[in-house]
Amino acid sequence: MKKSARDITDSNRAINRRALMLGAVQAAVVATLGWRLKTMQLDRADEFRMLSDGNSIKLRLLPPARGLIHDRNGVLLAGNEANYRATITREEAGDPELVLARLRQLIPMTDTAIEAVLAEIGKRSAITPVVVADRLSWEQFASIAVNAPALPGVSPESGLSRSYPRAGDFAHVLGYVGPVSDYDLSRMEDPDPVLMLPEFQLGKLGVEARLEERLRGKAGTRRVEVNSAGREMRELERIEGQQGETVQITIDAALQNFAVQRLGEESAAAVVIDVQNGDILASASAPTFDPNLFVRGISGPDYRALMEHDHRPLADKTVQGVYPPGSTFKMVPLLAGLESGLIDAGSRFYCPGHTTVAGRRFHCWSRGGHGSVAAVASLERSCDVYYYELAQRIGADRMAEMARRLGIGVRHELPMSAIAEGIAPDRAWKRARHDQEWQVGDSINASIGQGYVLASPLQLAVMTARVATGREVAPRLVRAVNGAAVPETDFNDLGLREANLRTARAGMDAVMNGSHGTAARSRILAPEWRMAGKTGTSQVRNITAAERARGVIRNEQLPWNRRDHALFVCYAPFDAPRYAVSVVVEHGGGGGTVAAPIGRDILLFALAGGLPPLDAYPAGQRGAIEEMRARMNLTPAPAPQTNGRARA
Template structure:
């Protein structure tokens, strides 16, 4: 059908309007494109030129600052220090050998070091930065930064490295950190990516490894623009990491330093424990080593010197070392006899200097014997025959059960490495270990802390604390994490009659303060700090009948490694116990002569909260003590928090 003229005019008008609208839209699009092209070609020309040259965006992990470790007063005993270092990433470097050659013009590097770096770079992923040098001086670090355009893939970094400002004082308890090895990574199911950063430091031993998760913190990140030469052009964004937790320990830096100094060059260990709450105030193993050397990379000669030293400075004797406790174990045997009803405090045995069992003589340390001896005097004189007789009546299973109740033969849960369980042997133990039956002679040896019995200095301190308080107090090392205090349990009472504990404590008091006590010379004369203790001497060699007949060779005439171990345990004040101390001196000789004076001095330092007055010592000991003090290089703690009250 043919359209009317009016319809034709209307149709043409609609077409014209649409054409105009399309034209306007096209003009707008062309204008927008023109403006965008102008912006790209004029205003952002440099930016897009860099991108066209191969720039890319990289995500860099930022290692977190490791958490601090403090003593009980807030003194830093493990901290962090500034460390200038340089890393190299193979993907960004191009010709790695050429880059290292240029670096050698700026920082000293031997051919061997350069070869090791090349080997490490090719062993790692192409995108993994590899450490080239650390602990650089500021001039060397700034020279590398200034020459960055000629060093593709090289990144100068200002980071943090672990430091131990108290040197060797806390070496064994804190341990140390070191670079993450392939072996470390193999032990972790899903390793944190931060562990793959060059020279990231991981706890290796001691508290550093046991509290690694808390101390490590959370990694941060930064987005950087890198050009085709591998040079960082700019930082686009940054998210800082989260520092590791601050751990406050129960340790006292001043007391720890004094204990370490007092042990000196002996192969020895000392533990100081608060008998009320279980806090370990000092736990020192000697000789010490400098953990900072391990953080920075210990040299071969230095490491060999530590490994070959006959006093074993790398071993933590406080918790890893186990020793026959000698006569310090006699409180265990005595309490087992009292608790079983086999004896009471007045029960006596005659000591002629030996006991004969199955045709074999078991000798007392006193060749002439002690005559009639009761429970209290058995400790005062440390009469071996008394305990030989008691052991035959009470039996080893009861002695072992008492030992475990007092903390021997028990692994105490502390954040330290390789804590030993010790041995509180009984019939079942020997059958399982040696497939042999227990013998009466085994009981006699065990009754005086010899034979199969083994205990660590930590366990001896726990034993002493439990005898002193009558409670199952256990040791603890962590006081607070990030300000959140660790709760102190209400220690339950031991399943031991208080009267029997008083008998044991009375015997320990007589050891120190009676005219014939085996450690009288090491007593404390200040009445408010009266000390109770027990000596111990454990043999490390067999004494033949022929040697006894002609006279036992004295320790000072024997080679060092054949001398007896010297032990001593004590607590004070006697009427209101606060601290317990154990000391073991390997191959030191007699416990009363060698270990007791050391333990007394450490205990007095704890009681006085610093160097004690000389008036606390017996008059005849004061000149010697003054001389010992003059040879010490004490480093007192810097207290920031509330200290403990004086005893």
């Protein structure tokens, strides 16, 4: 159908309006693009020229300074020291061999070291810095900086590295830090990104490991400009990291040093506890090692020497080691018997030197016997037969319950590594562990701290503190964090009758001060420091008939690792207990002759706040004590740090 002139005119007008609208839109788009081009090409030309060259802005993490660790008096135990090092970047060096040849004229570098650096450079990308030398002196560091124009690609860098100024004294308590391993990362659900930094270190053992997150701090950041090759062009912004928290532990550095020195080269451990608040004042394991070796990268020969040493210097014997407690355990069955009402302080058992049960003879340590013995004398003379008879009356379950009540067979929570629980065995335990029923012989062995019974030096110290006070003394190791004191615990009463506790304490007093005391030679003469204690000798193995036939009849004639363990526990002052001490000397022999003198000396140092006067010792021993002190390498405690956050 043919359109009219009017229809054609209306159609043309509509087309023209659409064309104008489209043109307007196009013009707006072109104007916007023009304005954008002007902004990019003129106003922001420098910025986009940088981007066009491939430069970009990157965020780099800055490792935080690790938190400090102090002793109870503010003495620095773990700190951070300046670590000067030099790195080389292949892209900037050009000819690394030539640059290293120049560098060795400034600092000592062996051919082997240079070959190792070149090999490492070959493994890395051209822009990755490789450490050439670590732990440079300030003079060496400054020399490299001054000669920088002649050393292209070499950068002197300054950082912080962990240091342990007290060396081996606190190796087992604090542990040490080391490089982050794949195994470390695999144990973390959401690893902190700072752990990915090259050569970043974290706690591996002890307090360093258990308080890692508090000591690590928070990473800082650097905003840097890098080119298309990834090389840093300039630093745009720096926000320093937040240092880790300052931790103050309960241990006294001077007492710890004395304890370590007193243990000497023995394979041994000693623990000192303040019975009033549970503070661990010393936790010494011997022999020890220098944790700084691990921070700096221990050599293969040094590590093998530690691993192969028969005295196990890497093990913390205070909390990881568990031993048959021997006669130091005898307060447990005694209190169990007294609390049960099956005996009282006057109950007597006759000791002919042995007891026969089910056709088997169990000997007392005194083959001639002790005659008729009551409770106090049973501890004073450490009569085994008394406890054989007592065990048959009270049974395993009462002994085990009392042992746990006194802290044995209980894992005490502390920020230390691999704390052992020990064993306070009962009937249910043997069925679960060995699928066997408890026998009377098991009770007899347990009554003198043998058989299945195992305790750590820490647990023995806790047991002693609880007997001394009648309260549920619990050990603690952290005294303050960032200057804020950790609240002390108000210990509950053990619920034991005071008369029974007095009987056990009287027996321990007689051990030290009685005419037949097994540790009378190690008594303290100063009346204000009167000491109570208990010796123990735990058998490692019997001397065989074949050995006896060869003339081996004494423990000291056996090879070292087959000899008995020597143990001792004590507390003082007797009338107002303040400190409890435990000592274990692996394969040391008799507790009265080996462990008791060590425990007495450590306890005296704690009581005196330093080396005690010689008149506190028996007169005949004073010359030997002076000679022993002269041989010791006692470390004087430096002045406390002024950092207020370290003080409680």
